Amino acid sequence: MWTHARWQGRLLPGHLPQGERLRAYATWCDAVEGNTTFYATPSRATVETWAAQTPPDFRFVVKLPKPVTHEHRLAGGEAELGAFLDAIEPLGPRVHALWVQLPGSFAPSDVGVLAAFLRRLPRGHSYAVEVRHRAFFEDERSERLLERVLAPVAAEWVPFDTTVMFASPPTSDAERDAWTKKPRVPRRSRALTGRPIVRYLGRDDERRTVEGWRPWVETAAEWLREGRSPTVFIHTPDNADAPLLARRFHDEVRARVPGLAPLPDPMPDDEPLTLF
Known part of the structure; x- marks a missing residue:
């Protein structure tokens, strides 16, 4: 990836x-x-x-x-x-x-x-x-x-949460592809171990993606308070902004659980500029 x-x-x-x-x-x-x-x-x-x-x-x-x-x-x-x-x-x-x-x-x-x-x-x-x-x-x-x-x-x-994807018809080629390939199952949020893993699929629309992950922010925060160590993967149909969205999700959880460590600073693009 x-x-x-x-x-x-x-x-x-x-x-x-x-x-x-x-x-x-x-x-x-x-x-x-x-x-x-x-x-x-x-x-x-x-x-x-x-x-x-x-x-x-x-x-x-x-x-x-x-x-x-x-x-x-x-x-x-x-x-x-x-x-x-x-x-x-x-x-x-x-x-x-x-x-x-x-x-x-x-x-x-x-x-x-x-x-x-x-x-x-x-x-x-x-x-x-x-x-x-x-x-x-x-x-x-x-x-x-x-x-x-x-x-x-x-x-x-x-759990692979695709409920936001299937809440309304697709509006782009990437969403149409996800519509045909991704599983259409209900959301599940019960952890069985101390290391729960969540896969979440949003939409092309960032607003809808963020709205759809709200339950997971609360769930992840609660898991952390319980002493669990969750791992959450944020996807969109084309994944173009997935790292940015993942960091935003992390920040939202951290606002509820201040003891959660921040993510590192991203590596800068220090490639020299050229004129030709």
């Missing part, structure tokens, strides 16, 4: 090579979604550069590979999983959670497979599961069943 084209030269220094952009991003935000690992497991050498560019308390929430979660549906893919776990090892404590994102077809009837899979995972990591089947959100029995499976391994349930 730190290589997002819309950020280069506007939010992140434009002259930085790709291998240095994470260092700049880490001055804007102190956590990142490792979404690219879903599509391809990086080399161990690449992950070593990620570790070198980030402070020890930086948080990676790293998605498990697609072959494990979507192709084998947790009932295989041991080789792919082993390669992934070996590749991310250089991140050490920066791995805040391994993110098990499941397809929308993964239903309550599949929860036994999830339970067996979670039991096989190494205990050295924290785990976070994202489900997209509506039954988990609308049927209390299915909800409690999933919570009972997550509890023995202290895994968190990751």
Whole structure:
């Protein structure tokens, strides 16, 4: 995500090579979604550069590979999983959670497979599961069943709040794309562990995005008062201003919880100006 084209030269220094952009991003935000690992497991050498560019308390929430979660549906893919776990090892404590994102077809009837899979995972990591089947959100029995499976391994349930996106029809190409691809599920705000993770999707309109995250500001503040350590990811359909919005969200939470540390000052763009 730190290589997002819309950020280069506007939010992140434009002259930085790709291998240095994470260092700049880490001055804007102190956590990142490792979404690219879903599509391809990086080399161990690449992950070593990620570790070198980030402070020890930086948080990676790293998605498990697609072959494990979507192709084998947790009932295989041991080789792919082993390669992934070996590749991310250089991140050490920066791995805040391994993110098990499941397809929308993964239903309550599949929860036994999830339970067996979670039991096989190494205990050295924290785990976070994202489900997209509506039954988990609308049927209390299915909800409690999933919570009972997550509890023995202290895994968190990751809500992806898209309610603002689906509150009214899309108005741009980016919103139309999100409308067709993102899950349409109710908002969920119950934390299961001391390390809750939230994914929030707003709109192109900044005002609507900010209005929509108000419940999460209050929830995150309450979690902090309870001694939890939440991680909140702010998205919009094109993510052009996501780092700015993430910092604004952080400031709103900090206004309610003054003990929350501020984010670092963003890296300046010190590229020299030229006339030609």
